[in-house]
Every structure is written in structure tokens, then in C-alpha cells.
Amino acid sequence: MIFVTAFDSFGSAPVNGSREAALCWAALDPEIVVTILPVVRGLAWRVAQTALAALPEPPTLWLMLGEAGREPQTVRLEKVAINWDDFRLPDNLGAKPRDAAIVAGGPDAYFASLNVAKIVQVLEKKTPLPVTVSLSAGSFLCNHLAYHALHAQLPFPSAFVHVPAWRPEDGGEALGKLVATLRAVKEAALL
Template sequence: MTRVLLTGFEPFDGADVNPSWEVARLVADQPPEGLAVTAVRLSCVFGQAAGELRAAVTECAPDLVVCLGQAAGRPDVTVERVAVNVDDARIPDNAGARPVDVPVVPGGPAAYFATLPVKACVAAVRAAGLPASLSHTAGTFVCNHVFYTLMHLLATERPGVRGGFVHLPALPEQVLDRAQPSLPADSLAHALRALLTAAATTCADLRVPEGATH
């Protein structure tokens, strides 16, 4: 069995729900064949989320770590390719902190690439019947903070573990009063099961174009 740590976030910015945690729970309750999935909810707080992630990695000793976050406004499942070493918050986190131009890890590299087979993960979600794309920015809020923390941790302390970050669109109940794209939680869970299976079983990534023009 491949041990998988799957994280999601608590609601933030006044919301009542966060699709990342709802989907993580669903996948952990019904994991893909061959995978033992542990779901952990992270605080949407700079620093605190990083500590919670580190503790979860220590406790679970996973072979694979996939962190999930919400990207309201995006229409599809977006597999993140790169984490950058900067916190630059447009809005406060759940503790009221709003860091601007602060490194996630002082003295750390400018960026890390995910060590998931990111293009194979995108292809797996599409094959499962859900829209997906490769993203080249995880933003500079707590999602990127956790993504960079994860990749720095794996690079410096757990080089045998693969990891990455996936952004999910809003849930339908979050956008009833606005014109934004959404996908239901059960559909997103189906997509994540396919993605995790691809991540756990694919050694060499696909060599297909998924670059962005801007």
C-alpha cells in the first residue's frame, strides 16, 4: 500500500466551507485501490499551517503528499508546477496576519518544482471526465506558503517522498449569488482519486505541451 497524506484547508475569508477539505475527507473515506489515504485539515494561517503540515508528515510517514487548496474563479482542477519563496497576502489570513514580501523560508531557494508527475496527473483527471490543467502559479497566499514549505521539507529532509499541490474550484453552494465556475465535491473527489493513482504509479511524466502563454 502506498501511504498518501492529503491535506485541505479550513474555510477562510468569511466562507462557511472550503472545497479542499471537503474533497480530502471524501477521498480519505473512499480511497483509490492500493492507496492508504490520511486526510489532515490545515489552518489558513501563515506559519501555523506550515507547522501543522510538518507534524502531519512526521506522524504519517507518507510516500506521497498532495496538498489541496481553493482557487475560486478557476474553472477546473489545476495541478501546480512551482512554489515560490514569498508570502505576499492580498487579504488577511484567519489570524489577521497579512505578510507582504516575506520569504516562506529565509535563505531558501527562490522556487521549487513539484515532484509529482504533474502532466500525467492532469491527463488522469481529464481521463476521469473532469476538466484539468497545469498551473504555473499557486499564488502568494497560504496555499503557496504550504506548497513551498512542503517542497522545502521534502528536498531537505525527506528526498524519497514525492509531493505537490492541487487547486480546486469553488463548490456550487459557494457561488449561488455570483457568476463563477464551480464543480461538486463528489466530482472533485472522483478527479482526485484518479490524480492520486496517477501520482502513485507514474514514474516518468508525460512529455506533452501544457505550457501557458501568460
């Protein structure tokens, strides 16, 4: 079983590409269990914890999906999560922390518990969308969730994956390419 989380829409966006990709992926792959998280500081992590606790057994892997910008059309595997919230826009309940620790007294940063560089190497030029290593999950909810997950020292590997901001006008083919790339990431992560 692979646990996949994605985020609901936020700001003025009508959809969240991570949510759409996760739901489409789950419809194609019976190993995938999806939980959609609210774009709310603190609550996203609590909802993820509750969903994990409700699983019949620990997952083999947790892939946390979040939406990056529209360009470039790249899937980014995040190597680092930092202990820092610095929201440039408010979450869906209006919180906009600036220069705030995620976990008071926690380490400054954690590395992903998956070997993201190896995954990228295995997938080089083999996926519909390029897959790259990123050294910054930002300072919004994506990084917030990744930091909490790594701080919890869960007994299974996890990594945060930023996906391009898919929109309905991009069409099904673009969504299919994203899902095919995520499926390849999963397979490479399990090697």
C-alpha cells in the first residue's frame, strides 16, 4: 500500500493539480490510498496523521504531493524540508505566519527519507515529464507538511513531490502525463 496525500485548492485557483493527479492515479492503481489535505497550517498535518492511523497497516511508502507553479512542467522531488513557515499568501483560514518555526526547538532541516537523487537518476529521460531533485519545498504548506512528516520519524520512507499546476483547460492528456510520471516515481522509489 502506498499512502499519497495531496492538497485541496487554495487562493484563487479553482483546482489543485496535486489533488487532481492523486485522485486520477488512485483510480488507476489499487495500491494507492489517497487523502486530500486542507490548505490550513497545522490542520493538514493532523488530517494526515489521522489518515495514517486509520490505515489497516503501515504503508510501504508515503508520497506527499503538492502543487508548484505552472512552469516548468517538471515533477520535483524535494530533498530538504526546513523548520520555517513564511507564507507569502494566507492559508484557507487566513493564517499567514511570517518567519515562524514549524516545530519550536526542532532541527533546522531534515533530508527526505527516500534517496531522491537515485530516483531521478533511474528515471532520467524515461518519463513523460522530467523528474528533478529540488532543494527547497518552499515555506508554505508543502514544506510545513514535509517537515512534520520527517520530524515524526515514521517507520516508512516518505518524500514530498511538487507537481506542475494542472488546470482543466490543460486537458486529459496533460493530466495523464503527470500521472504516468508519478507512477514511475513510485516504482523507482520501491526499487
